[in-house]
Amino acid sequence: MKKTIKILTVAAASAFIMSCDSDESKKGRFLLKGNEKLEENDPKGALEFYAEAIELDSTYADAYYNKALAHLELNQLSESILDLSLAIKYRPDYFDARFTRGLNYLDNGEFYNAREDAQALVKIDGQNWKSYFLVGLVEEKLTNFSTALEAFEQASLLNPENSDLLVNQATIYYYQKDLEKAKELLTNAMEVNPMEPNLHNLRSMIYFDEGNYVEALSSVEKAISLNNSQAYFYNNKGLYLLFLDQQEEGLALINQSIQMDEKNPFALRNKGIYYVMQGDRVSALQYLVELNQNYPDMDLVKEYLEKAQAL
Structure with a gap:
């Protein structure tokens, strides 16, 4: 109850200051306050400010987009997709919203919806590496490996300093059982960014396939040291321990x-x-x-x- 009174008091105190403001400036202020809350790692607080902005302008694409990011911080994938869809509805060429929604669709197992967003991105901006990156991720999930590889290669041409894109290409070669080509690309990625965790995870998978379980374990432990939030890193480490007679x-x-x-x-x-x-x-x-x-x-x-x- 005290919290409600406090909010009303703040609103009342600022009413005079904002009385001469247009709705345009008010909604922008709410957007910025929401952004500050996100930076403070308070996504729930951010949602409140974004909702205020949307109440002033129900077509405010930026507010829907940022609100979607706050939902992602709360692991609310469906809510994030809904807000991104609204952002795109009111701004059909909203690149970042389509890119993020495409990634969300992938995480949600909606591969064909993700493909539609990827194809739209290529039309919106065919010179942006992210367009082809999303194409590659989608086609990889759909096991269209040749198409995925072409997309990752195009993305890499547009952004040659991105080690992730080299790792993505190496991953496709790994799926195709071309371990030598995969290792070659990983060597190139090491030169660009030796601190890329997915690089070390993929290297561990290659070592495992070659029967070198000790090196596989060492590589995946390096991946975990660089990023301890990826479930599949721990799964791979568990697998390697099974084959090193450390079953429990x-x-x-x-x-x-x-x-x-x-x-x-x-x-x-x-x-x-x-x-x-x-x-x-x-x-x-x-x-x-x-x-x-x-x-x-x-x-x-x-x-x-x-x-x-x-x-």
Whole structure:
């Protein structure tokens, strides 16, 4: 109750100052206050100010866009997509809103909606590397690897100092089992930015495929030291520990990864592998049978399903 009174008092005190202001200047002020709250790591407070701006102008695209960013800070993906859609509705050529919505669609598993945004970005600004970056991410998810690679290469031509784009290209070559080309691109990325965590994670995956589990573990630990918020880094570390005969430590990291991202099928595969190593046929089949149905081309699934069935 005291908080409500305080807000009313502040509003009353500023009413005279703002009485001569236009709605245009008022909404801009609310937008700036919202931005300050975001910078202070207070997304809920930011949402209140953005809502005030929108109340003054229901077509205020910038307020919808920034409001979407605040929702993202709160892990409210659906709400963020809704606000970005409103920003785009009122400003169809809003590049940043379309780019962010495309990334959100990818995170939400809406790959074809993300593709529409990516194609729109190329039309809006065909000289912006982000347009092709989003195209590449979408086509990678849709397993159109040749198209994804072309898009990442185009993005890299437009932004040659971006190590992420080299890692993206290396990832596609990794999927295509061209490990030598992937390693070559990772070497180039190291020269641009040796502190890129995804670079070290991908290098760990290549080491694992080559049977070098010690180096795989070392590389993924480097990735985690640079970015400790990625679930798949912990999942990979857990997998490598399984193959280094540290099964319980590996399982703990795989479970941690699942808690961070329950949608990752690779973590479920790794739990299946753990149970095969433990000789637990029933638990292993619980994971591997369904994965084999849904992801028949996933590495190690068929191999460990056969091992589980033989237990």
